Amino acid sequence: MAKKISGVKGMEDLFDSEEVQKWLKVEQTARRVFKPAGFQEIRTPILEESDLFERSVGETTEIVEKEMYTLLDRNDKRLAMRPEGTAPIVRAFVEHFTSHNVQEARFLYMGPMFRYERPQKGRLRQFHQIGAEVFGSDHPLLDAEMISLVHRLFTELGLESFQLQLNSLGSRDDREKYRATLAKFLDGIKDRLCEECQRRIVRNPLRALDCKKPGCIEATANAPLLPDSLAPESAEHFAVVQAGLKSQGVEFSLNPRLVRGLDYYEKTVFEFTSGELGAQNAVAGGGRYNDLVQELGGPAVPAIGFALGMERLVSILPEEAGKSSGAPRVYLLGLDPQSEQWLFGQLRELRAIGAVVELDFGGVSLKSKMRRADRWKAEWVVLLGEEERKRGVAILRDMQNQSQEEVPMSELFMRLTSRLPTMHFLKM
Ligand code: HAM
Secondary structure, three states: OOOOOOOOOOOOOOOOHHHHHHHHHHHHHHHHHHHHHOOEEOOOOOEEEHHHHHHHHHOOOHHHHHHOEEEEOOOOOEEEEOOOOHHHHHHHHHHHHHHHOOOOEEEEEEEEEEOOOOOEOOEOOEEEEEEEEEEOOOOHHHHHHHHHHHHHHHHHOOOOOOEEEEEEOOOHHHHHHHHHHHHHHHHHOHHHOOHHHHHHHHHOHHHHHHOOOHHHHHHOOOOOOHHHHOOHHHHHHHHHHHHHHHHOOOOOEEOOOOOOOOOOOEEEEEEEEOHHHOOOOEEEEEEEOOOHHHHOOOOOOOEEEEEEEHHHHHHOOOHHHHOOOOOOEEEEEEOOHHHHHHHHHHHHHHHHOOOEEEEOOOOOOHHHHHHHHHHOOOOEEEEEOHHHHHHOEEEEEEOOOOEEEEEEHHHHHHHHHHHOOOOOOOOO
């Protein structure tokens, strides 16, 4: 036998039918929640120029420094498989919308992202995100709206235990000043920090605040915190966001150490976490990025967005989310070529009732065909052989009650419809 080829480490096949059902449910619910709020769906390519992520996510971030899948194409152009969705959406917005003077837009997107991380539970190299981005306003109530929509999505999906953490990184100015203050503080306790955080002092001091190593957590316990150094305008913005969330009944806690792993954020940042997820507990995250559109060559258009991790979300959904539509299953058995031909002609109409209908292509004897119907979990079997055909009837068998009756071939559609639950269109 030829050697088997395995899938790539950290990249998963999705095939379990309950799992697939959960994915569909999340995608449908996301559309149902976001579309009425004015979001249009957008799809961008998996490959982008590497520069796009270096200039947005940030050259000193772990994502760009260590985790990007990059390649040279045949023309030596540096490309990257997108590690996240925001930068490509901004690129597309600048390319297709701002050229027509559009300064406002709302996008919803779904698709695979790639990060060369060490695979573990909830951490993959190919994972999937659903995200949304809003361009055109710096209004703090928009931040509250964005976060409330994510909250609604999770509630509609029946998610039971999740927490929302909120922080403000202030304006770019606030952040630059704070960066210097923090770097000075970290320098003073340098010996107590892990190697990674020592390097961060110069490159990305804010990330030292959410280092998970116990030594670093202890050493930075008294670090100056960002919310204490916000300018009045940023503090006011943050206060309105919080009031907006409270008015929507969205519970949150403030986490002054929440800094996020991407460089483009300012002002509001947030993360939804779940205790059921283990170490990789963030199920969604996002925030405001008011300068990014301009930094990527567009006009000065403020923006905010979020993305959720599909695999993580699906792993904590309630079981019911994996239940399939319950559409009735009908198996058609033809015992000779003409009967098969006739049944073949019925497939389209029967499927239009909303039933799941298959024509048997396998067994030879009636016995083996019936075994296949059982394996397929048929609720109804339609049997047709030469003898029945001559009399113009087919046998309709109820597999649950083990009863059967003869129905005129010309009435098969009607009879079956009357026995199936009313117009059972496939539900998601
Ligand atoms: P992020 O926090 O890097 O943000 O990713 C969002 C979510 O994707 C995470 O909360 C997590 O659930 C999931 N995720 C990230 N990495 C992995 C991985 N290796 N394996 C499995 N799941 C993962 C962003 O990507 C931003 N673009 C979000 C955003 C949109 N900010 C503004 N707009």
